[in-house]
Amino acid sequence: MRFGKLIWLVSIGFMSTCCHAADGNSDESALGDFFERKIRPIFAKHCYECHSVDTAEDNGHLALDGRTSLLAGGSRGPIVIPGKPEESLLMTAIGYGDPKLQMPPEGKLSATEIEFLTQWIQKGAFVPEYAPTTQKKGKEIDWNEARAFWSFQPLQSHRPPALAPNAPAQQPIDAFIQHELVQHGLSPSSSADRRTLLRRLSFDLLGLPPNVDDVAEFVNDSRPDAYERAVDRLLASPHFGERWARYWLDLARYTDITPSWLKNADQAWLYRDWVIRALNEDLPYDLFVKRQLAADLLEQKSPEDYAALGLIGLSPTYWKELRLAPGVIEVIVADEWDERIDAVSRTFLGLTVACARCHDHKFDPITTRDYYGMAGIFASTQLSDRPLLPSPLAEQIAEARQRVDQLEESLKAMNDKECDEAKKLKTDIDTIRGTTPMFGTPMAHVVEEASIFVLPDGPEMTKLDIRKNQPRDLPVFRRGNPGNPGEIVSRRFIEVLSPSTPQPFVSGSGRREFAEALFNESRGLTARVITNRLWTHHFGRGLVRTPSDFGIQGERPSHPDLLEWLAESLSDNTDPNSPRAWTMKRLHRQMVTSSTYRQSSETTLGVDGSSAGSQSLQLDPENQWLARMNRRRLDVEPWRDTMLAAAGQLNSTMGGPAAELDLPTNLRRTLYGRVGRDEQNDMLRLYDFPPPTSHSPSRDATTTPLQQLFILNSEFVESQSAAFAAAVQQQKPDASTDEKISRCYQLLFQREPSPQERQLSQRFLTGGTGSVDETRWAIYIQSLYGLNELLFVD
Structure with a gap:
């Protein structure tokens, strides 16, 4: 059978x-990001001192700080053979296999660093090109010129182009699109049929197929605003928040499970449910962001808003073996700050600030001072747990649970569990549990105002000292090494996004001031980034095709005036009769009610031999100018949910703890399936679900034989x-x-x-x-x- x-x-x-054809353009961006995030820091930390342009002549003529020189190698020839790490001279040197060639000479690289270099060569040893820039005069950045870059500019007002009276424009979006179509000799496609439109809308806005009766009703609805009514109904559905929360959780590297030796993430669902609720309530984007960065520091908040801090509270943490030397632990702690800088800067600003950890950013006007100004914010912020209850009850429960944890650790360390001291500990634990009101309330994974200091505590021992409400400024770590500190940098915002020299943050960790700066100093960039993310998901292609890189190496917008108009529309609140600024449902509605969105994706010739879709396929195969709608692959979540819905099995219960997707009894939406950082469910892995180890700007759809075998x-x-x-x-x-x-x-x-x-x-x-x-x-x-x-x- x-x-x-x-x-x-x-x-x-x-x-x-x-x-379906996979988009290869994202590959080069991903490879370049891997080099900048993982490989260049290794070279900067261990190699540049001897192998840079300035020192190469005395060290085998090998310079690793330039693309051409790195790939050319030195006096021994090329050091890497793309795709073949086992044959690459670099791997021989760092593997210490040749007694005459061992690099770096001061000691072998860590296993993690060697693995990154191995992966880099296996993937082709890609080194990104330096984009030509005139933002530096000598060794100093020309800030006026740097701030003139398109994405760093304040938002500009743009009037939609005027079109002929018979143009099929529904709203300003279409005017911008059709203006470009005319310039490129293209014509817009006709509208898709109503069944196709409602399926498209339902999957886009809800991640679920439309009901059969809803399709029939919509197809037969002759009212002129039938389509707009359908859009409004779907935007009002509670399933809207579920669909769009999953996109956000990709950016936030959300996980339900961490490795057993790390802090437990069993209440992560509180953050996930907060995101769903915020999106359904159309919480303005500025408040949506500020609560995730600094809910504990805002005046206007409810106890439930503490769950928003899961953005940072669920950050990856790394094992710290306290018997190792303080210098080793300092690097691990710095790695955690680095991950948070990367996730926050790429999510909200579309900038790879983490590339400036060891040196000034190679492409963008972001300095190491910018990096450590931001690092101080996270060095002054520690992960914590808190029940979603009002103070002081929340603090009382947190203290009681911390005390129980300490007593249980003491009990675990005892050899004789029946001795008098052990019995007393058990009694004390039961007493605390029984006398503390609401002791069992779920604890959200949040953050608190506290700094961590790595201290020596005896021979070859290390102590982590957490000091609450004591913010700290960090020195620049030369070449990214905490053991080689330089000048101290005040906690502050990024200089190129500030109108002048950025002022130090003085309120606690600076998280709230940083969040405010996102919507003041960098309002334009913040608005462009989130606008582009929404456009990408609706149209299958971003106006900027590098959604988390709006810097020099990122792609320029295909429709710059349209992006400006949309971003300005999202962030503007100057009209007293308009809705509040930053309301995302309004932006969703603008996009999906456009005639551009309603176009057919058909590219075959009609019976008369003509087809706008066929014409655009020939003249614009990548559909950059949007003369047709893009046909798109479903993410794994709506695909699985569709199978459940069609079978009448879908459990639409919202919220609550996650469960394993493999359980036969788990018939809930895939959003509520358990996600882990160390292991992934087979179905999610096969269908391109991003691993929650880091920020994921987009999903790269693949088509493989294993997917069909999975179905079988x-x-x-x-x-x-x-x-x-x-x-x-x-x-x-x-x-x-x-x-x-x-x-x-x-x-x-x-x-x-x-x-x-x-x-x-x-x-x-x-x-x-x-x-x-x-x-x-x-x-x-x-x-x-x-x-x-x-x-x-x-």
Whole structure:
């Protein structure tokens, strides 16, 4: 039967009407980011002192601080062979395999550093080109010129272009788009049919397929504002927050599980649920951000808002073996700050500030002083836990739980669990639990105002000293080494985004001042970045195709005036009659009600031999100018949720703790499946779910044989296929086979099957015998689950 399923899956696959090509442009960006984040810091820390342009002549003519010189190698020849680390001279040197060639001479690199270098060479040893820039005069940055870069500029007001009276523009977005189409000799495609539009909207806004009855009602709705009504209904659905929360959680590297030796993340769902609620309530973006960075420091907040601090409270933390030397632990602590700088700067500013840890940023006007000004904020902020209750009850519970944790550690260390002292500890624990009101309240993973200091505490021992409400400024760590401190830098904002010399942050850690600066000093950049993220998810391609890099190395906007207009519209509150500034649902509505969004994705020729989509495919194959809508691959979450919904199995309960996706009883939305940093669920991993180890700006859809094998062999897909088959049979037991086939297509695709599809379906279900084999229904539906029409959205 397995072989029969495979034959059917292959044969019915020919009926698919969608195709997918992976976007290769994101690969180079990702490789460049890997080099800047992982490889260049290693070279800066261990190699540049001897192997830079200034010192190479005396050290084998090997310079690692330039692209050309690095790839050329030195007097021994090239040091890397792309794709072949085992044959690369660099790996021989750092592996200490040759007694005559051991680098760096002061000691072998850590296992993690060697692994990063191995991965770099395996991936092709990519080194990004330096973009030509005139932002430096000598060794100093020309700040006036640096601030003139397009993304650092204040927002500019742009009027939509004027168009001919018969142009199909619905709103200003279309005026900008159609102006560019005319310039490039293109015409917009006609509108997609209503069924396609409602499917597109439903998956975009809710991550779920539309109800069959909703499609029928919309198709037959003759009111002129029927489409806008459908948009407003979907934006008001509580499922909207679930769909868009998942996009945000990718940026925030959300996890439900951390390795067992790390701080437990079992209450991470409180942050996830806060994000869902905030998006459903249309919390303005400025408040959405400020609460995630500094809810504990804001005057206007509720106890529930502390959960927003999970953005930082769920940051990756690294094992600190306190028997190691303080210098080693200092590097680990600095790595944690670095990760938070990277996540925050890329998420909100679209800038890779973390690349300035060891040296001034190689591309952007971001200095090491900027980096350590920001690092001081996170050095003055420590991860903590807090119940979502008012003070002082919250503090009382937190203190009681901390005391219980200490007593349980003491109890665990005792050899004799029945001695008098152990019995007393158990009694004390029970007393604290019983006398503390609401002791068992879930504890959100938050942050608090506290600094960490790494201190020596005896021979070869280290102590971590947490000092509450004592902020600290950090020195510049020369070449990223905490053991080589330079000048101290005040906690502050990034200089190129400040109108003049940035002023020191003086209020606690500076988190609140940093959050305010995002919407004052860098209002334009902050607005452009989030506007571009929303556009990317709706249209399948960003106006800026590097959503987390708006710097020199990032791509320039394809429609700069449109991006400015949208960002200004989002952030503007000068009109007293307009809604409050930064409301994201308003921006969503602007995008999806445009005629640009409503275009067909069709690229085939019509019966008359003409097609705007076909023309644009020839003249603009990447669809940069949006003469048609992009056909897009579903993320794994809506794909799995669609299978559950079609089978009538979807549990739409919102919020609460996560559960393993592999559990047969877990029929909730995929958003509520447990996500871990060290291991991933097979289904998520196969379908391009990003590992929550770091900020993920986008998902790169892949098409692999393993995905089809998963559909063929997955217990989940098989169980949902069986449930779907049983539901179709039970709903109308006396229905004909043809009616049941129609029902399957209606539930999955909200349409009737074509004559060819009916014929092929009948042939499989009967096995050529003329009578239906009832055991084949589940296999038939399993095959439908694997169709491109379910995997892609038109």
